[in-house]
Amino acid sequence: RAEEALEAAYAFQQSIIDGVAESIMVIGTDYRVQLMNRAAREFSSQDIGTSESLFCYQIAYQRETPCDGTEHPCPLKQVHESGQPVAVVHEHYRANGEWRLVEVIASPLWGADGAFHGIIESVRDITERKRAEEALRQHTERLRALTTQLAEAEEAERQRLARELHDQVGQNLTALGINLNIIRTQLPEETPPPVRSRLDDSLSLLEQTAERIRDVMANLRPPVLDDYGLVAALHWHGEQFAQRTDIAVAVEGEEPVPRLAARVENALFRIAQEALTNVAKHAQATQVTVTVEADDGTLRLIVADDGVGFDPSTTLRASPAPLAEPDGGRGWGLLTMTERAEAVGGRCRIESDPRQGTRVI
Template sequence: MNQAVDNDTAPRGRRPGIIRRRLQWRIMLLVTIGIAAILVAFTITSLLAVTESIERTLDERQALAQATGGHVDYVVRQSLKALDEIPFGDGFDLEDSDPEPEQRALRRAFFGTIFSRGVYLTDADGRLLWMEPEQPSVLGTDISHYPHVRAALESGGRVVSGLATAVADGGAVASMIVPVRNRSGRLVGLVGGDIGLSGTNLQEIIHFSALGKTGYAQIVDSQGTILASTRPGQALETTDHRNQVATLIQEKRTSSGTCHDCHESADGAERETEVMAFAPLQSAPWGVLIRESEDEALAPARRLKERAIWLGIGAFAVALLFSWAMVRSVTRPVAVLTAAAQRIASGDLSGPVPDLGQDEIGHLAMAFETMRTKLNDSQDTIQTWGRELEARVQERTRELEDSRDNLRAVAEENVTLYEEIKRKEAARGHLLNKVIGAQEDERRRIARELHDETSQSLTALVVGLETASLTSRTGRAKLQQKLASLKELAVETLERVHDLIYDLRPSVLDDLGLVAGLRWYAESRLQAGGARVRLRVKGMERRLPAEAETALFRIGQEAVNNAARHAHASAVLLAVTFEDSCITLEVDDDGEGFNLAAIGESTARHPGWGLMGMEERATLLGGTLKIVSEPGRGTHVQARIPLEGESGDDAKDPGSHSR
């Protein structure tokens, strides 16, 4: 209304334009500009959403390529593992004259892997020794000129080829080779497997990666040759991105994006735009390509773009129409509402908004009034909520502090319990060490008593009996016979007492050390039964701490007794290795052997106590005990004891020698 008055009172010579004279047009213009800005923002947002959708599509293809590559990588690693396990088959030995174990191992690998074109075995010069399935016509052929075979012979390691030539018939294959070494580590041959590229072995691995109607997956090597493809007819062709693929495989780098299929369409002019994702393999010079038509892969993004454009145009038209209708009904009461709004914005909530009728503007006026009333009430409510929130925060803070104190108390209690357990464990070890030391002291005491008292008494008895037999010359033949029998009994008893003394604590261990004690005990226990005994010393022989010598002697004593009493061995080898920080005792026999698992599961009384005692002695000194035995294959015992603060005599002859 004020605007109309201004227009009526304007000078006749200055007639303003229609936009300036009509509030409606000014509002329409401003609304139009605002809508245009919103439309531009909407368009930019839509384009960003389309770009994000395209990037998400590429990321999905990249993830699919990596997942497919990981699956192919797993198959390759399992195939190499199967080849690695062939030389460890039962009886496998290229240096013996029995080919049956090798043939059996190759046959088992052929039926359990993807090597559809055969598994083969060569010697160290690359001559074919055997092949599964059997190909007599190629046996003895020199295949060392094959690039992948020559690479395996020169490097002595695993080789996974790209496109290669089959050993059996010269066809196209992908080959994997692993070395075969003897026990000394020398290369004695190769085990290889050929994967046929004309079949479906590799294609079945990637068939699930083909997306949609136009999507397909490929496995390519470092030369760009397609080893397998879900699209028929592409196998053994060269990919149209061989240089990029070779670089990505060499750098072990993934990639995704759009590319052009180099195969021309029917008219020879157009090239189809594709989405491509690449992922290299870690265990082979191969890579996985996931390809799909861009029209199919990016169809959702393009539909989103088209819908955004049409929606923006429609929204713009509707907004213009709505703004035109709204302006006509708003211009008159807008001044009243503006004044009321300004009053409310300034913080004056005391005065009510005037009633402007029952139309939209009237409802807006009522809404302003409702808003004013609620804002007035909200101020009080917000203040109340602020006080309640502060009280809740303080209460929650106190609860958290209490929880923290409880957790700290539990942690301190756990630390105390852990320290107590450590102390008790140390006390147990110390106690066991004391018990074994007391056992050895008691054995020394018994040995001294047997030697100083019982042995001397028996010797006196023998001398007295011999004297009595010499003084009884006439008429006492029966007495002399009885005395002779008593003498033999006394001599036998004396020998047994001597054996008991040496079993309890052989003086040679205290006087000459571990090596002499082991030699004496093994010879005295085994040679009488016809067994051969050898003792081998490595390193610089020297005296050891008493507890180490005692533990190793008792372990060797138990091993020798087992070899003589249970294994019925005909040959026993004892080896003592002196090192700076530890000493190792090994006992090997060719006896009957035994099953360790069966001893652990036995229900007999005291099963394996001797073995448990050996392990306990090694463990108390911080060492380890290893026992390897199989029925019919003898037994190997190895005890390894660390040396800390060793004492004893000076070092003896250095080097390694056998006795």
């Protein structure tokens, strides 16, 4: 009767663990599998029955010795040494030879006397999850490479447009101005005043147009960025921004030595431009400080304002649809800055709280 009760208890115990979807094994200190559920038997690299007792490393890896090394650390040893549950990632081979990646979670099994009797090991198949993570990683890398290419193409197109404006429109405007001035000096004394007035007005319009063209060229590709570097370009842009918006801009820092690569300078300058644009559109600020810091091989650009601030988590989680609205453009700007930073191997962080200003780092 005692044997029947023991067998019934064992069968009941086996039926319970057989109902668990994850593979479960009870492993003794001698590495022998004392108990395993249906999922573990199906997942095993051995064709075994319920009564057959094999070593855990035979079942999982068809090895003749216990797992060792850093590639396949032995959970039994780790749990025995620490007395705490451990989680490791292993490569397993199913009975049909199929390779799978699994997460092994091992917990200590203590006896009534407090002695260590082995481990309870659960195995979760994470192959598909890891494949999805790898696909996502590769996709992210492709997107980052595409972002870099787009940024470089944008800068090249800006340079081309600025050059075309200078070589074609700028030179034509200069020639037109020379011609008009020659005509003015050669007008006879008896020329009617309305004609002289129209000529003077044309020269004035020509001057204004040339000035606008120079501004457009500078915004497309500031010559000061190429000639003098990032900090000088930030000083120039800060002055232009302050004149347009009546928001005071202070630029702090020195030019990095040695000078940054051109694509890094471009990215940082465009990030600062976008940050200042967001300040003008959303911050209701009166003061902006742009700081360039370099220490321990790390360059840090900080754009800080004293405006109304916002909740970054809400804005950054927002979907693209609402951000396309006129009052939701901040989200696109933050995304653009992040992509520009990542394209040159950097990071972009936003710190802000309602009514406490914003820092773009």
